[in-house]
Amino acid sequence: MLDIRWIREEPEALDRALSRRGQPPRADLVLALDRARRDLQTRLQELQSERNRLSREIGAAKAKKLDAGDLMTKVAALKDDTARLEAEERAKAAELDALLAVVPNVPDASVPDGKDETANVEVRRHGTPKKFAFAPKDHTALGTALGLMDFDAAARMSGARFVVLKGALARLERALGSFMLDLQTGEHGYSEHNVPHLVRDEAVFGTGQLPKFADDLFKTTLGNWLIPTAEVSLTNLVREQIVDDAVLPMRLTAYTPCYRSEAGAAGKDTTGMIRQHQFTKVELVSITRPEDSDAEHERMTRCAETVLERLELPYRTMLLSAGDMGFSSRKTYDIEVWLPGQDRYREISSCSNCGDFQARRMNARFRRGEQKPEFVHTLNGSGLAVGRTLVAVLENYQNADGSVTVPAALRPYMGGMEKIARA
């Protein structure tokens, strides 16, 4: 949510930001609604003021046992006007709120222009894709041949975009989660959390998935939403809170399943584990002071990259263009891991600085000393998506005989296992 006062002062900046995201201008509409709402508010308040004054006189008259009949008819006359104005003011405010709720965050000055991912800028690259002496298989072929990855069984009970992992692959998933959590908590200062996976409307509105992206989410019969990422649960830890300056930056992490309807992804990545309705992820969230969020963003991105470095997986880091960024973000780095089975880099982490955009939506603030509360800045990043990391491990560590070498960093989590082979 953007600051309406900022829009009043710099409406042209809003339209410029929208244009960078490939959206039509909306400042005129926002300003018109805002003006109309405030005019209604002023008129309403004048009526209320008059009503309050007369009501006090009635009270005073009655206390003195005087007749207040005239006064009461006077106030009654105000009633219709007050009720009508109140309804109008409320309707106008709701209209304005609904509009502001779907206006995306303003891209940072350092974000490159561009309408989609073709304009993303590579900022660094690590490792070199391995040359295989044989034609590398993709993870689906590898996992299926190992007898440890069963899409058919998953489809029978759940439909498309689900998988059953067995044996060493099931354990590999757990090992990756534990390894990532240990790294982020033990070396990078993130505190581990176990959070709700079902949340209310307000929580999902807070992080920005609602109201615009409800189609991407699953909803329970009780009305709760399944989290599409632990960003929702972790960031909402500070909703409606005023935290002390001294506790910032807060660095939070959680290992959770993520549920996504993938409504807009029909036909994309239809096979394999790349795009599933359910996957696990170690999420990183930072809550910072405004002046610290840029540095924290760089740090967080490095925390995510470190996972890939420890696993010795080649990756590149992309700075997303304005047109490719998510709704709540003002600047995003995507980390893409090399997948030999696809012969290209694929997104495995996305690290975003949301500035105060989410904080406004969830009213998350902090206080410096005795000063007035200010909105915090919120950041989130995957550290990493476990399902896709498993895919990357399988494809990059595959051997000619179809077995998969266990990365050294994971062996302690695999009971010392060095290789995953068909039993």
Place this chain on the structure above:
RNA sequence: GGACGGGUGGCCGAGUGGUCGAAGGCAACGGUUUGCUAAACCGUCAUACGGUCAAAAGCUGUAUCGAGGGUUCGAAUCCCUCCCCGUCCGCCA
């Protein structure tokens, strides 16, 4: 799921229809007193959004006693719905 009891300012807590944004206390802040500390005393002490102003300050108005609706000239107080917390019962990993 059933039956009760609760949600009031940073905290505690009073307030069942009329100058109540809300007594009192604690904490905090400023001051007086004081060798220092403490104590005592005096004062200040919610937020949001409007209007006024070039702007800020100031002044002024409105709203806010869990949320939303309703009754009433007037609601913290009465009614309805919802949310949250607690206790007991049932069920249950």
